[in-house]
Amino acid sequence: MRPQPGEVLHFSEDPTITVFRPHVAATAQQAEAYVWAVDDARAPDYWFPRQCPRALAWTVPGTSASDRDRILGPGGGERVHAIEYGWMQRFLGVELFAYRFSAAAFRPFGEPVSHAFVATEPVEPLGPAQPVGDLLQLHRDAGIQLRVLDNLWEFWDAVITSTLGFSGIRLRNARARPDQP
Template sequence: MRPDPGQVLHFSEDPTITTFTPHVAPTSLETEPYVWAVGADRCPDYWFPRACPRAMAWRDPGTTDDDAARILGSGCGDRVHAVEYGWLKAITEVRLYAYRLPVEPFAPIGDPPHAVVATVPVRPLGPPEPVGDLLALHEEAGIQLRVLDRIRPFWDEVISSTLGFSGIRLRNARR
């Protein structure tokens, strides 16, 4: 599930949204109200239930071969997502939807950019689309999906490596 040219996506478990209104998320470090979305490159970050903690790593231009082999594995592709066993059932059962939004009101945020944001209300280009089988999406995209007892040790390895990385909802991970 990726956006078409001129679009970005917003993923949600709510299929009833008619307008996305800028707001400050309770867990956000940002203080300005935004509508959040992602481009094609960051869509896989959101192929999960909203509250699911996930640690993601990928090969970047500065990634060393040693770090890639140690964390991604030899011959295992250029990207890995790690989740905990306790979330596997939710990943297979969640009804996730993608909203296609026009790219025009959005601007990149982050350094390097990890999402796009709008400061005005945004109406979807059409009805939400069911995302479908999240495990199949990972497989089709060639993304390893690791299921671990705890993701924090994996996360500690990733953030001290030369790989690109992102962690989402890590506060929900097992201690």
């Protein structure tokens, strides 16, 4: 599930939203209220149940061959997503929907590289929510490795000290670090 040219997407488990109103999330690091969306490049980051913790890594122009081999592995493609075993049943069973918006209502968000798009006024989707479908198949079709780990932290620590691009989403919902109670 990807946006068409001139569109951005918002993923949700609720297919009944008709107007998206800016709000400040409980975990927000900024005070301004936003409606959040993503472009084609970041859409796969959200092919998960909303609360599912995930560690994502991908190659960027400065990725070293050794980091690529160490993190992605031989034949590993360009991208890997990791979740924990405890989330696998939810991942396989979630009913996820995508809302399409005109990109004109949004502006890039994130420095130094945009990782999302935000609107500061209420926005209406271009149509009804669309079922995203089989999340495992989406990953496969996109050539994204999906790893299922007992605990995300060792992988996350390796990713953030590498030359790969990365994102960690909902990591507060991950299991505790093995070295912490």
